[in-house]
Amino acid sequence: MNDIDDFAQAYVLHRRPFRETSALVALWVENLGLVRAVIKGVAGQSKSAILRNAWLQPFQLIRVQIRGTRDLKTIYKFEPVPTGVVIKGEPLFACTYINELLLFTLNKHEPELHFFSYYQEFLKRITDIFRPDTEIEPALRQKQMIIELRCFEQYLLEAIGYSFDWGSARDENIEVNMAYGFEPGEGFFPQASGLYQGALLIAIAQGQWQTKGALGAARAALRQQLEWVLGRSLHAPSSQGKLMRPENG
Template sequence: MNLATRIEQQPAWILHRRPYRETSALLELFTYEHGRLGAVARGVKNRGWSALIEPFVPLRVSWGGRSELKSINDLEQAGRSYRLSGVALACGFYMAELIMALTRREDPHPRTWQAYGIALDGIMDQRREPLLRCFEVALLEECGYGLAVHEDVHGAQIQRSASYLYYPQRGPVPVAAAAAQGHSRAGDVAVMVGGATLLALAEGDKDYLGQDPGRLESRQLLRAVIDKHLNGKRLHSREMFRGVASRRGLSG
């Protein structure tokens, strides 16, 4: 989008910010209709924006500009902010970092945008794992990396009572078929997952994904698939989570 534009009152979240010159800030925005954007907010202190340009504050943002780096004209808070701490804070940073790692600028991801807001609303309590899984599924799908959760690699419907080896490069293979037909290839990494977990991911069944075996299986599966698409890129939020979790005796 290189033509001059002026966008008004667009719902947005700030994924990242850093200081720019003496009174300004460079922002990475995630907007509902325009996807991820780079923008500069000038005169932050004089305009009373210091407390607003933070992660986890819902905003309405107006901007303009021809270049890839937009210029913020106005912004206002659009709802209550989320004061995250501990594991929830690490989860919030994880979602923001994942959006920045997998999406392209100015490529709308409305389903991911909604899942991000829903997850922020619930990650302070024990619902956080299924909310994170639903967010990850939405992001992967809108980036063109959607999970195969309806059919196995042979085109057969996923069976709730069956067990599968899920290959991130190809999809789910019934365990019996994988052993009989030698599906493993050099460099392949497969995750064992139940058909019930795959269907829960397809249906967004947070109850099933919030308890074992669905909780553990879905976490391991999404981790493997996401790692494939990160192509070796490290997520600092994972290190942050491990530090917090180790102090609390959690697993992640």
């Protein structure tokens, strides 16, 4: 990658201190993918450093100018882009999981370019779910957030070419009254003692998330597939010292 004179949109997926006033960051840059870079002047007590540090936060869309041809780039300039996204409180842990999932995925795979826009819309939907003036009842907000998490995982697998069909098993349609097992990389297969009931798989395929048990079944199969794709457990400690996946999500 050569210098990019024009600004590119990006999100911070991970950052850590570097020297006295700088940070090492992993950025997801639109149309470029994962970029690791140094950003100077984001630590310290100066007004400029405090302001730049406030801009360099997860879920904050920024515009960056990137310099350098080696693996570790330099962010020459950056500035925030107003989006109205506010991730705090209850959804913070879930969205942090999504960022870590993206970080590990982007290390190995390049999603289709439109997935960057999908991530932006995902953050907006999560923000809308938890707005004080939302029409969603408080008791239903967490469930709606979990639905968004499952949809994000599905779409991520699709964007990197590892999706699977909820409605078929070994090229045969899923039957309502049958049970199925799941093999990562292969999909569902008939199994008398299988953990996945046909009725639930059909409900998931049709997006009927209100069906009892659908979210749990989706969570289990998606976790198996993601762990196979990433080559690691989603419950293992990440490089950031957090768990990859919220237990109730």
